[in-house]
Amino acid sequence: MNAILDGFKTAFVLLISGDKEVIQITWLTLKVCGTATLLSVLIGLPTGIFLALHDFPLKKIVVTIVNTGMGLPPVVVGLWVALLLWRSGPFGFLNIIYTPTAIVIAQAVIASPIVTGLSMAAIQQLDPNLPIQLKALGASNLQTVCILLKEARLSLLAAVIAGFGGVISEVGAALMVGGNIKGYSRVLTTAIRLHVSRGEFGYAIALSIILMLLSFTITYILTRVQQRRTIID
Amino acid sequence: MKKLLCVVLMLLLGVFVFAGCSQSSPQVDTDEPVDREIILATTTSTYDSGLLDKLIPIFEGKTGYRVKPIAVGTGKALAMGNKGDADVLLVHAPEAEMELVKKGSVINRQLVMHNDFVITGPSKDPAGIGGMSEAVKAFKKIAASKSLFISRGDDSGTHKKEKKIWSAAGVSPQGEKWYQETGTGMGQTLKIASEKQGYVLTDRATYLALKNNLDLEILVQNHPMLLNIYHVMQVNPEKFENINADGAKAFVDFMLDAETQKIIGEFGKDKYGEPLFFPDAGKKEEDLK
Numbered sequence: 471m472n473a474i475l476d477g478f479k480t481a482f483v484l485l486i487s488g489d490k491e492v493i494q495i496t497w498l499t500l501k502v503c504g505t506a507t508l509l510s511v512l513i514g515l516p517t518g519i520f521l522a523l524h525d526f527p528l529k530k531i532v533v534t535i536v537n538t539g540m541g542l543p544p545v546v547v548g549l550w551v552a553l554l555l556w557r558s559g560p561f562g563f564l565n566i567i568y569t570p571t572a573i574v575i576a577q578a579v580i581a582s583p584i585v586t587g588l589s590m591a592a593i594q595q596l597d598p599n600l601p602i603q604l605k606a607l608g609a610s611n612l613q614t615v616c617i618l619l620k621e622a623r624l625s626l627l628a629a630v631i632a633g634f635g636g637v638i639s640e641v642g643a644a645l646m647v648g649g650n651i652k653g654y655s656r657v658l659t660t661a662i663r664l665h666v667s668r669g670e671f672g673y674a675i676a677l678s679i680i681l682m683l684l685s686f687t688i689t690y691i692l693t694r695v696q697q698r699r700t701i702i703d
Numbered sequence: 704m705k706k707l708l709c710v711v712l713m714l715l716l717g718v719f720v721f722a723g724c725s726q727s728s729p730q731v732d733t734d735e736p737v738d739r740e741i742i743l744a745t746t747t748s749t750y751d752s753g754l755l756d757k758l759i760p761i762f763e764g765k766t767g768y769r770v771k772p773i774a775v776g777t778g779k780a781l782a783m784g785n786k787g788d789a790d791v792l793l794v795h796a797p798e799a800e801m802e803l804v805k806k807g808s809v810i811n812r813q814l815v816m817h818n819d820f821v822i823t824g825p826s827k828d829p830a831g832i833g834g835m836s837e838a839v840k841a842f843k844k845i846a847a848s849k850s851l852f853i854s855r856g857d858d859s860g861t862h863k864k865e866k867k868i869w870s871a872a873g874v875s876p877q878g879e880k881w882y883q884e885t886g887t888g889m890g891q892t893l894k895i896a897s898e899k900q901g902y903v904l905t906d907r908a909t910y911l912a913l914k915n916n917l918d919l920e921i922l923v924q925n926h927p928m929l930l931n932i933y934h935v936m937q938v939n940p941e942k943f944e945n946i947n948a949d950g951a952k953a954f955v956d957f958m959l960d961a962e963t964q965k966i967i968g969e970f971g972k973d974k975y976g977e978p979l980f981f982p983d984a985g986k987k988e989e990d991l992k
Contacts, residue, residue, distance in 0.1 A: 473916070557945050558786040565945070567788075568742065568771050649773045652756065667890040668751050669913040 473671045480672025481679050491653070496680055499638070499657040500688075502570050506577030507634045513578070514585025514633065515626070519615060521586070522593035523601070536590070539583025544576075548646030551576040555647060568649035573657065576643035581633035588632055592625030593618055627696040631689055638685050658684070741950035743772045744781075744789035746860055747888035749933070750774035752908040752979055754970050761966070762957045768950045776888070778858030784809050784936070787943025791951040793958070795860035795906075795933045797988060804936075808943075812936035815958050816967050816980045817991055820864055820931050822923035823893075823910060824850075824902035832902075833922045841923045842872040849881045851901035855892050856884025860931070865904045868928065893917055906931050908979035911971065927992050933980075935959075959984040 484492050521533060553559050555567040555575075566572050596618060604614045619626065641659035648655035650664060658681040665674040749755050750772060759770045773780075773789065777796045783789040785808045792809065794800060803809045822832065822841055830850040832841040845852055854876075855862040869876055876882035883901070885892045889909040896903035897917040910921070923929075935958045940948035957963055964982035971979035983991065 556786070556788045557943070558788055562945065565740075568773065649771055651771050651773075654771070667747070667888050668753075669890055669894070669916040671916070 474675070477672045477675030481676030484673070484676040485680070492677070492680065494653060495656055495658055495661050495677070496684060498570060498655075499659075499681075500684065502573050502644075502657055503577065503634065503638045506574045506637045507581060507630065509574065509578040510581035510585045510633045510637075511630055513582045514587075514629070515589050517582075518586045518589025518591075518629070519593055519618070522590045523615075523618075533590070536583050536587045540587045542580055542583060543642070544580055544640035544644075545642030545646065547576050547579050548643030551579065551643065551647050567647060568651060568655060570648065570655050572647040573644045573655060576647045577637040577640065580640060580643060581636045584636050585629050585633040588629030589622075589626055592622040592629060595625060596621055624696055627692060631692050631696075634688060634692070635685070638681070638688075738947060739767065739950070740769050740771060741790040741947050741954060742783075742788070743770050743791050743793060743954065744779070744783040745772055745774055745793040746777050746780060746795060747774050747890070748795070748861065748906045748909050748931075749793060751888060751890045752912050752971070754908075754967070754980065757970060758958075758963065758966065761963070762954060765957065766950075766953050768953060770954070774888075776855070776857040776859030777861075777863065784938050787938060787946060789938055790947045791935065791937055791954045793933060793935045795931050796863045797932055797934065799863060800934055800936065807939055809936040810939050811952065811955055812934050813955055813959055814983050814986055814988060815933045815935045816964075816982050816984075817930055817932045818907050818980045819924065820861065820904055820929040821907050821910060821921045822902060822904055822929075823896070823917075823919040824922050825900040825918070826920050827900070828920075828922060830902065833920075835923050836926060838868050838923060838926050838928050839871045842868050842874065845902055846872065846874040846876060846879075846881075849879075851899060852876065852882050853892060853896035853899065853901040853903045854882060854884045855889065856886045857888075859889075861889060861904060861906060864929075864931070868904070871928075893919065908971070911975045911977070911979060914975075930991055932983075932988060932991065 521529070521536070551572065552567065554561050555564070555572055556562055557567070566575075600621070601614055601618065604617055609617065639659070641663055644650075644657050645660045645663065648657065648660065650656050650660040656664075658677055662674050662677045662681070665671070665677065745755065751774070755772050759772060763769060773783070775783070777794045777799070780789070780792055780794050781796065781799055781803060784792045785803055785806070793815070800809070800812060804812055822838060824830070824832070830845045830848040832844050835841045835844075854865060885895050887895075889905055890913055893903060893905055893910065893913055894917070897919050900918070902922075903919070910917070910919075935955050937948065937951040937955055938946050940946040964984050967980050967982045968978055971977070
């Protein structure tokens with residue numbers, strides 16, 4: 471019980487005093503997860519739309535792979551990205567192992583299938599006759615896609631939220647490819663793990679509260695975007 | 704028409720990804736040129752005790768190198784050295800280290816410091832090992848009474864030491880019900896042993912650092928077999944590519960420097976009333992026993 475109380479006390483002090491290290495870790499987490507989510511949207515959204523609108527041989531296999539990828543374990547991604555990026559690996563010459571960039575890459579790999587799978591489902595959910603009708607009305611392909619995106623925006627934003635949730639909560643990959651280096655590649659989840667293993671529960675609890683607040687705030691903003699447009703329309 | 708759309712989308716995707724990449728990579732390139740970075744593969748015990756948090760900023764200030772400490776078990780740290788994935792190692796498994804020296808994977812191996820292992824366990828001490836002077840006999844008694852023993856199980860220096868004591872005791876505990884492997888670092892393993900009230904072999908530094916959160920007591924200590932000896936060594940730049948040999952050498956020299964050795968000897972005194980490590984630069988391993 472003492473550990474919990476002390477934890478909340480430490481958390482309060484750290485949050486109020488604006489501890490430099492805590493701010494730096496939080497900011498890095500935001501940057502890394504934000505970039506990773508952005509990348510995953512840039513990869514996942516077009517791929518998802520493509521898969522939803524096109525038929526091709528082996529499509530079921532590809533879709534199954536994407537759906538399996540939605541549950542990619544972060545440690546597995548961490549391991550494979552590390553194997554590729556270690557100096558002894560094929561991309562070792564790039565020297566990006568144990569950097570924030572390496573975390574961004576691993577997290578983008580984790581989130582891309584989530585965004586792809588959910589965007590695909592979002593478009594497929596629409597009335598299958600909609601694209602045909604739009605074309606009959608003389609819409610170009612680009613216009614068709616734009617209207618479909620607009621129609622599916624609620625589910626598409628849910629895809630982005632899920633992708634972001636996937637990366638901000640993972641610890642396995644960030645630890646393995648980022649190295650948890652103080653002041654450089656330490657993000658909130660890896661910092662929490664470290665402080666727990668050091669027995670510094672106060673610090674760990676403080677960081678966990680910050681992580682939840684951060685996650686809540688970002689998700690809140692995305693949700694506002696998602697819901698507001700509904701009302702206007 | 705569909706194909707055209709595809710091409711356009713793919714192009715857009717390519718441009719975005721490229722933009723995304725070039726946004727994130729300068730963080731690395733501009734901040735620190737590659738040859739100013741060194742990767743230090745080290746053990747969870749040196750990291751969890753906080754010693755490296757104290758030493759690394761001093762080293763960075765003195766030399767301008769940037770150290771990336773990767774805290775893993777000694778087994779993993781040695782494997783990183785053996786593949787050329789690190790520049791310098793700070794580890795505590797003398798016999799396994801010698802294998803790397805023989806293979807030519809590491810050079811310039813130097814004795815830095817020591818502390819010792821202790822056998823800790825619940826204050827009730829169901830196996831009755833409290834106050835025993837020999838680690839091997841204590842392990843035999845734990846096995847004979849089938850008392851719960853918590854092992855790191857991660858091929859770390861501590862785990863290697865533990866396996867050595869078991870084999871000296873003529874016991875093979877793997878698979879026994881009373882023998883549990885955690886596969887985690889020292890701090891986490893101590894916490895698990897404390898919650899489950901089992902025996903555990905730990906380095907003194909991590910135990911002292913976490914003592915307040917643990918319900919464990921030191922039961923066996925001060926036995927030559929329980930010495931925990933740390934060496935620093937460079938990964939051989941002639942065997943692997945991309946090794947920062949100058950940076951690694953600077954780190955080895957720094958660890959042996961009289962001033963650093965003094966800091967190591969003082970570290971932890973203010974907090975725990977006794978030092979966590981004993982500086983040994985210039986000594987020979989045999990002198991310690």
